[in-house]
Structures are given as C-alpha cells and as structure tokens.
Amino acid sequence: MYFKKILGGFLVLVSFFATAQNKIVVNTDLGKETISKDIYGHFSEHLGHCIYGGYWVGEDSNIPNTNGIRNDVVEALKEIGIPNLRWPGGCFADEYHWMDGIGPRDERPTMINTHWGGVTEDNSFGTHEFLELCSQLDCEPVICGNLGSGTPQEMSQWVEYLNSGNVSPMTDLRKANGREEPWGVKYWGVGNESWGCGGNMTAQFYADNMRRFSTFTKNYGENRLYKVACGPNVDDYNWMETLMKNGNPGGSFQGISLHYYTVCHTWRQKGSATQFDEKEYFTTMDKTLFMDELLRNHITIMDKYDPRNRVGLIVDEWGNWHDVEPGTNPGFLYQQNTLRDAMVASVNLDLFNKYCRRVKMANIAQTVNVLQAMILTQDGEMVKTPSYYVFKMYKVHHDATLLPSDVTCDNYTYEEESVPALSTTASKAADGKIHITISNLDPHNSKEVLCEMRGTEKLSFVTGSIVTGDKINSYNDFGKKEEVSLKEFKDVKVNGNSLTVKMPAKSVVMVELN
Template structure:
C-alpha cells in the first residue's frame, strides 16, 4: 500500500505504455540450470565503505550528541535505521587514502582532547577525530555488521599496527586497561584487518615487490588474541594491473587470507574529466554500463593470476573499492566527492552485483564506495534531511541474494550497442536463497526498448521493479521519492514464466 501512495505503480504503467515501448519488445530467453549450483554468495559481497572523506562520516553517520538532528549517542537515527534495513554485512573504515596517514591514537580518549589534523587527501579540511576507534566499533555493533579495519602501512610502524589490534581485541594488559579507561570494558570483535591500502598509490607509491615484502613483515605483527580468528587482507591491484596481483601472490600469497583490487567506473574513462552524474547523454549511459561490465574481465584475469600460485583458492579476492566516479556536483566543497545518484547508478550496481555472483569461488567480499554522501552512495543527507538513492534501492532489492546459492543462467537475446560499447540487453542472476526460494534478478540495459523474457521456470514470480522516465531519474531533497521500487509480477505463457521488462529497468522476484 505504501507504494501506491507514492504513485509508483502508475509510473510503471505509464512507462510500459509509452511511445518508445509501443514497438514490439525484444525477445529474450533465459534458461536457469538449478542442477549446477555455485559457491555461496557471501553476504560480505554486499559490504560498504565509510572513509573520512567529505560528509561521509560527519553529518553522514555521526552528528554528535549536541546535534539537533535526532541521534543516539551521536549517531543519526535516520541513517542508522536505513542501513539496518539493508542488513549491511561489513563496513570498511577509516579509508581509503585517509587510512594511510591515520594514527589510531588520535581517535581515542576524551573527544575534547583529541588532536586536530589536516585531511590532506580530501579537501585539506581539518579532522577533529571526534569519530575514532570507539565510535566506529560501537557503530558496527549497533548496525549488526562485521568490522573491516584498514591499517596504516604507508606511514606507521608494524608496532603501531600491532598495538591498535591489541587495544581493540585484548582481554587484559596495559592497552586493554587503556581501552577500559576510555569507556569500553569488553574487547570488540575485529573480523577483517587490511594490512595497508593502495600501496601502489596513496599508500606509499610502492612497486609490487616492495609491497609484498612489507606485507610479509607487517602482517606478522597483526594478530588477534589466542583462539580468535582474523582475516588479513593484503593491499592489491589498481584496476587491470595484473602483474601486481601476480607478484603479490608469488611473494606473499602464503601470508594473506585475501587480496584486494580496486576499480571505479568512469563514463569517459578519463580522470581529469570523468563526466556528470546527471544531465548526461545516452552515449554516456552506454559508456558507463560498458565500463561497469569490464568488472567481469577484470576479475577473471586477476583470478587467473591468483590460480597460478593458489590453485586451491585459499586466498579470497576482495573488491573492496568499486562504484561510479563522476565530476563532483557544482557548488559542493572541493575534494568532498559528492555526486548525485541516478537510475544509471542503479543499473551499474545491479550489473556489478550480478558479476560478483558469477565469481563466488574467489570473490568473497566487495565494498561499494561509499556509504553516505560520497561517490556512489546509498544515502544522501542535507543537514537534517535524508534521501535514499537508486543504488540503495538495488541493494535493498538484492538482500535475498546474501548467503544464497547461485545457479548458472544462460541468456539468449540481443545486445544493447551505443557509442562503441556493447552489453547484453538483459542481464540475469539466479540463486536459491537461504529461505529456500529461488530468486531471479533481471536488468534491461536498453534505455529505449522493452524486453519480453521467457524462462524455463514455472510457478509464480512476484517482487519489485525499479525504473524511471529518464536515464538520469534521481531523487532530490525536495522530491525524495521520485524513484523507488514498485510491486511487480511475472505472468505465465505456455506454462513458463515470462517477464515484461520496460526499458532501463531492474526487476528482482521470488519464484514459488
């Protein structure tokens, strides 16, 4: 009933009946092979990234106890509730490049006595360290998520890293007593620890050989208490630098539990002029989706390098930074990386998550960049106001895929081609959820043409659809519900489930 109040069903009906869709829909067939299950989709594939960058932490997660914005112990209530709804499995913090200059001792003790530093990487603004170890770890518990702490291998010693871990996890000893004095009696659970970040760039401009040597050294001193398990994550490649992965695995593969890779989708592929978040052309729609689907080739080639040294797949691949990166919004603070989020971002999210579902034997975690107010965010805030982005809605629709068992899905149909880029018109992912239901996601990448998808499945299929009238349909603080999911159901044709997909749409259903 809530969807009807927002008028979303009439919007979908209008899209289905629009002149652009009056032409015959493209014919697509999908065959799901439930006899070929893959490795489980780890919930951590739906992980988030929260860096001390722009308004991601301050105003995003944290407003402080003195704020007029409704909060609990300084954490804003509306954001916390929205994130809980997503069942966020893991959050990576404090960076990113911020982590490479971060001294964990700056963020403990009485807030008024914490030092003020310059955030050199992100806008040159001051960082008062009001949000530190206690604030993050306590927030992780409130959110019900696992903590992924990124350690500073770029500018601190192994001893510093070791002591940070001890401070967070020790039952006894001087650092445990210091933690207790600062307000936390029992140790926190740290499941993941990043041994450095982007060592090829802001984390030290290292050659892979040197990065591998430093990883071997630092990881030796990062250990949890006896009987506790810690997943140690090595800093890996920048995009398609497959040699970096090869060297890291060859020289340090036995000293890590996971290796990271970072990849961002830029409409133009150029860092000096990336393209706008809204008001873009269909050429940029196509180039963005095309560059997003490069993730599949990227993972495949990194996996091949890992297989050379680890054929048993003991080391996981973590895509712990991914998402769209546009020119930041005009008028926003330089270096804050604030951008709008449109239907195009929703399509990128769906296509990327589907790719992760196809690589579950290696890809065990992914962290979209970033959670709030930065890059491809779940949530945008403006002081006391909050809105949910199209990307948030995709993550919401995809919640049943967390912990699900994926199946191979063969798709036969046309491609969408524009501006030299070519992607499948319809992309599909299928999986058996933890609740025993079969879930199916279908994404129509063509912004102009509908598709009729005939499957080999039978029964009933109900779920939700996300679409909009324009390729850059987005929510604003004045109109926060312009785009959000509406109810959707498939129909049966000849005993087989058939899906009518409007142009530029994403559908997720449960098949029963």
Template sequence: MRFSKTVSICITVFLMVSVSSVVSKTAVKHGADINKLKISEQSGAPIIAPEIYGHFSEHLGRCIYGGIWVGEDSDIPNVKGIRKDVLDALRNLNVPVLRWPGGCFADEYHWKDGIGPKDQRPEIVNTHWGMVTEDNSFGTHEFMRLCELLDCEAYIAGNVGSGTPEEMMDWVEYLTFAGKSEMANLRRKNGREEPWDVKYFGVGNENWGCGGNMTPEYYSDVYKRYQTYVKNYPGSRVKKIACGPNSWDTHWMEVLMRNCRGKMDAISLHYYIMTGSWGNKGSAVDFEEKDWFKLMDNALKVRDLLAAHIEIMDKYDPDKSIGLYVDEWGTWWNRQPGSKPGFLYQQNTIRDAVSAGIFLNEFNKHAKRVKMANIAQTVNVLQAMILTKQEKMILTPTYHVFEMYKHHQGSELVNSSLEARSYSLGGENLPALNVSASKTDNGVYVTICNINHQSGEKISIEVEGRDIADVSGRTLTANKINSHNTFSSPGNVQPTALNDVQIKGNTLSLELPAKSVSAFTVKQKN
C-alpha cells in the same frame, strides 16, 4: 531442478550486459524477438558470501561527519551520536561488513588520536580530502559501536604508509585482546571492558598510490613485515588483507601472489568506472545516450577484470584459500556543482543503479573467488547509498538496488543460461540482459539486468522442475536516463509493483521495462 517444496525465485532486472562464466552463460541473438533464460541447479556450487554486499565509509567529505556522525548533542535524532535515520536505512540493507577509516585517509590515520575523552582528542588536517580540520570525535569506539548497531562485521584499514608496525600491533591488541596488557587496559580505561570481534584487517590501502607510491616488489616485503604484527589473540581470528592491484595492474597481482601467499587471507582490488578521463570524469546528471551506453560497457568489463586477476590467483592458489576482496568499486563523476572541492559529492541516477547491478551480478557469478566487495561509499561520497543535507536524508537509486539484491547474501549460486537479444547504439552492440541466481532457504533468488535504455525487453524464463504457482515482485525504473532523487523530490526513483507476468507450466514470461531493475519471487507448486 530439484528445489524445496516451496521455491521462490526473485528476479531483479537491471540494465546490464550478460557475459559467460562457469555458472552462467549468455548467447547473443541478433534480431531475436525475445530473450530466453533457463534456471537449473549445478553441482559444487559456491555460496555467495554476504560480504559481497559490503560498504565502505572513509573520512572523506561528509561521509562520516554530517553523514553518519552528528554527535550526541545534535538536534538531529541520533543514537549516541550516530544519525538515527541513516542507521535505520542501513539496517534495512542487512549490511554485512563495513570498511573504515579509509581509503587514502587510512595511511595517515593514527588511531590513538581517536580514543579517550572527546575534548582531549587532537584536531587533525585531512590532507587528502579538502584540507579540512577534523576533531577526531569519531574514532575506534564510535566505529565499533556503529558496527554493533548494524550487526555487521568490522573491516579496519591499517596505516602502513605513515605508521609503524608497533602502531598497527597496538591497535589490534587494543581491539581484540581480552587479557591484561597495556593496550587492553587502555581500552578498559576508555569504557570498553570486553574486546571487540574484529574479523578483517587491511595491511595498508592503495600502497601503489596514496598509501606510499610503492612498487609491488617493495610493498610485498613491507606487507610481510607489517602482517607479522597483526596478532591473533586467544579467542580472536583476524583475516589479513594485502593491498592488491589498481584495476588492470596484473603485474601487481602476480608479484603479491608469488611473494606473499601463505601470509594473507585475502587480497584487495579497486575498480572505478566513468565515461571520461580522470581529469574530467563526466557529469553525474548531465549526460547523453552515448554516455549511458559507454558506462554500461565499462561496467560490464568487470567480468574480464575479475577473470584476469582470478587466473593469476588460481596459478598460485589453486585451492582458492585466498579471497579476492573488491573493497572499493563504483562510479566516479565530477563533483556536484556547488559542492566543496575534495569532498567527492555526486548525485546518483538510474544509470548508477543499473551499473551497480552489473557489478553485483558479476561478483555473484565469481563467488568461488570473490568473497567480499565494498561499494564506495556509504553516505554523501561517490556512489552513495544515502545523501544528507542538515536534518534531511534521501535514499539514492543505488540504495534500492542493494535493498533488492540483499537476499543473495549467504545463498548458493545456481546456474543461469541466458540467450539475450542485442542492445545496440551507434553501431556498437551489447547483450541486453545479464543474470545471476542463487538458491535460498525459500527457493531461488534471481537477478536480471536489462541495460536497454530505449525500450523494454521481453523475456521467457524456464525454471527447471515443478510448475510455477505464483510470481510477485517490484521494479525500479525511471522516466529519463538521468532521473534521480532530490531533497525536494525524494521519491523520483523508487521501486513499484511488478505487473503483467504470464505463467504457463514451469515457464513465466514478462516484459522488463527499459532502464529498469526488477525483483520478483517465483513460487513453485508442491
């Protein structure tokens, strides 16, 4: 591999199953003593879109109110109403894009309720999530300010289910038009002279379900109607996202790609995983070894899910001009005991962290088509980055995964060929490791996932090209499969220094801890 003079390779180790793709292949070696990885460049490699590491913030439970937004008069330190501790933590992730206001909430949200003086904004009932009353103090201006503070792109989800094309058209004009018009002048009246740079606009959300219970044939006509009014004003280019399928619904993908190609920039995909059923999803913290294994298997299925939908997309869009946006993904558990119904508050263990690594590695390896992904959700909801309790805040194990993976953003995918040992439980087998790798300005960044919860996995890594000069990094692991951070013990699961790396020529060897995530930089000699 011909890298720049100083090549750094970061390897994040996750509990994860590795599978083959056009840029990464895995062979399972039953009974082998060691895993083997070879890293090399490839021709025509795609760039890993930074937006793959995106986030999702819905008006749901305590994600917005109490999580992100506390108001300017709060005793909790804030920046114009946005929690400062949460803001600082999210800045450390280099958040590339943030999706808002939903989710199911989006297709009941009327954006004009959330602008103007806060004491004049109407109260609304959040019928999807807990039947709670919201005061609309967090609206368009507050969200766009959050994006500016995070230096991230805004992804707005528009109301198709209960809104009108005119309402959607007005919102886009309010957000993006620099000239004189009713909506642009209204924006100025509300304190914002210049338009915002809104790059992404979703035309509805889950319209196969909470967004209207539509058929794909019906929604494709609705989409074509509504997207007509998502205008590109001078100096603005908004990417239009069609509502895509729920998990394995390939028929929905087929109909939308056949009927709407040429009128969309991207199509969404939603995929949640659990160990039970939708009626009883399983506990976030009280689970057994078999539940660990089952979740890893379910997470690994994202590879086949992506392949199935990409095959359809390639049939209608061989030039890959339409992006696949996995704009809701993650683990979904029964609500935490004692939390409010409909708030979807759940704890977050090392198991969730490992599953996140599986998803991110697979998104990386499918970077030719996957151009965005948004984990659900940012704060206090589902597989959250952050949990808050009044003035307290903790970082979850999944947060540390995103922090360790952030160097993939905008990097060039490279080839990773892995021979993995078999990881077995109850007569079932999965490959013990999974890999994705990218070439950055400083070298190559590699993420490896060890899904074996029972023991460490030895690995030999050959980096094509020059000899290795130095290796340094961190490991995220835990004592138990359900270890998690709490408000009384916020540091139970956090990265520590990576040790005992052996170097010989252009090969390094080490043992990846059980149920672990590791990230390390390999520098090659000049």
C-alpha cells in the same frame, strides 16, 4: 492469454522457446557456490560529509541520534541488510594514527586531512565511535590499517587494543576508555592502495612490507584475523602475480583487494552525475562491464598460485565516479545518484555473484554523501538514492546458493558499439525459494525474457519488484517526490518450469518463485 495465442499446436510453443531472442536458462539443481552476503558491503572514509554529518552528529545534536550516530541513517542501512563496513579509508587510512582517535574527545589531537579537501580532522569519530556504529548497524567492521606512514608496532597495538582479553597495556588502555570486553574484529586491511596514495610502492616492496606488518598482527583468543592485502589497481596483473607468488597467500593474508571505478570520460573530466546524454550512458555501461574481464583475469592468476581457493578476492572499492556537484568542495566528492548508477550497481553485483567462488567481499564507494552513495543527507533530511534501492532488492541473494545460468540476449547498440542488453543473477535461498534478478540496460526497448528453470518441474510466482524511472538520469533529491524507488512488479507469466518476464526499458527486476 498466452496459451490462447498458441492454441492448436504444442510444436509452436517448442519452436518459440527455442528461438526466443532473450532467454535465461537456470540450472536449479546444480548450485554449488554460496553468494556471500559480504559482497554487499560498504565503504566509509573520512572524506567530505561521509562521517561528519553523514553518520556522526554528536550527542548534543538536534538531529535524532543514539550516542551521536544518526538514527535515520542507521535505520535505512539496516533496511538493506548492510553486512559489513570498511573504515577509515581509503587514502585517509595510510595517514591515520589510531591513538589520535581514542580517549576523551575534547583531548584528542587534530590533523589535516591532506587527501580530501585539506580540512581539519578533529578525530571526534574514532575507533570506539566506529565500532558503536557497527554495533547499531549489526554489521561486521572492516578496519584498514596504516601501512603507508605507520609502523608495524602501531598496527600491532591497534589489533591488540581491539581484540585482546589478556592483561596488557593495550587492554588496560581500552578499559580505561570505557570498553571492558574486546570487540573481536575479524577483518583487517594491511594498507590501502600502496601502489598509489598509500606509499607509491612497487609490488615487490609492498609484498615484503605486507609480510612484515602481517607478522606482527596477532590473533587473540578465539578470534582469527582475516587479513586483506592491498591488491592491484584495475588491470595491473603484475601486481597480482607478485603478491600471489611472493606474499605468502593464505598465511600472511587471506584476502587480496581489487579497486576499479567506472569513470565515463577521463579522470580529469569525469562528466556530470545528472546532466548526461545517451552516449555517456552507453559509455558508462560499457566501462562498468570491464569488471567482468578484470575478475576473470585476476582470478586466473589467483587460481595458478592458490588452487585450493584459500584466498578471497575482495573488491573493496568500486562504483561510479562522476564530477562533484556544482558549488560543492571538489575534495569532498559529493555527487548525485541517478538511474544510471542503479544500473551500474546491478551489473557489478551480478558479476560479483557470478564469480562468488573467489569474490568473498565487496565494498561500494561510498555509503553516505560520497561518490556512489546509498544515502544523501542535508542537515536533518535524508534521501535514499536509486543505488540504495538496488541493494535493497538484492538482499534476496545474501548467503544464497548461486544457480548457474546461461543468458542469450539482444545487444544494446549505440551508434556502432554494442553491449549485452541483459544482466542477471539466479539464486536459491535457505527456505528453497528461487530469486532471479534481471537488468535491462537498453534505455529504449522493453525485453520479453524467457526463463527456463531446468531441474524443477513446476513453479509458482510469489512476488516481484522493480527499480526504474522515467529517464536514464532520473534521481531523488531533497524536498521532492522520489523519482526512483522499489515498486511491486507483476508482469510475469509462469508455465510449468518456465516463465516469461516482460522487462521495461532501463529497469532492474526481481522475481521470487516457489
């Protein structure tokens, strides 16, 4: 036992605590900020088999469904506590005209999905179907409006259709299509990637257009819109500066987006999702940690123009982007999901938690069958990915109080480059329980981590869980036993207000304490 090893000298114990290489100091009594559950949000676009075959199979399908929506997918997403869902895009949003997706399905016009595979979009999944999905998931809808190829009138009427209880043409149209009461949709994106696929605009041109479109998106009844302006691509700090200076923050928009994808190599050749070596694993960890610098720098600009913290930073597209799986449509962005993706998920979620004063929502791309998906489907089968299990583990942080933490740790070094080996979040739930999630990015070495819980005198271990695998490229696939899942973890020793956690290599661990 631990105490037998140090028997004979309390000073030895103090010395060990002081020199531990891997140490987390958690201030349990200094928490002020709330980790919004909306940080754990998701994104679903009309892209590949995310919508069709992922969520939507139609009422006549042999796959068990409720009103055309797959029961297994809904059940799985409810299990991870999905708080919100962003739709219909993505690039698709700025060529989507919402009136094409309402009314009798056999009468809806078709369109060509020019961004994703050049396939015919039959619009059978539209506004009513999406909001039915959100109802089944018990999550908030986040609708991204068409600023690129649409008009202020079109966006204004969509908001009215969704939210108005008044006597009006849009209200009458909604009722004629079977929905008597307004939905009261709160979250509204004013365009998507307007610097790129959403119109190739300059920052100032977008700021002017965003203010114009925002003027005509009205509040109805007691519902207050939370409008998300299109923010910067990665480190375009000029875009952020322009929008915060000239976009009427807090008035025309209450949130501003940020997009950053972790790409191992180059956009032309991103690398395989499953066939990669340690060099590629290390590069992925290094590149995903760039999110810390991005958040810090963008928040600094936001603080300059919005010292009252009225505007939220909304990271509504993030995650790993690999090459598509061999033999699949390159425009469908179908990729497998390994333990490496799970590590990327935990690191980014820790960073969003860290900056939760500003980061009020995030949406991983994408929920089903696309990019860093939670779920993969194949006809009537479904697979939960390693990333899914990280999101399930991190449910403990939803709407919890962030506990300030300081980390001292080894580096994970590959050749001559290094990154911190540990990533962590500590929070306190409404019932007083403390949760610590720790990731060990080192694929070779376990880490004994000392956690000093300042502000409390005595702790007790309640439960723990772990996500890991035999290899960095372990993954779950159809027709085989899961290689990565959420399992019980007990390698925790508590002594007063401190605990030691023995972290296996390449693992994510959650510890619950009383």
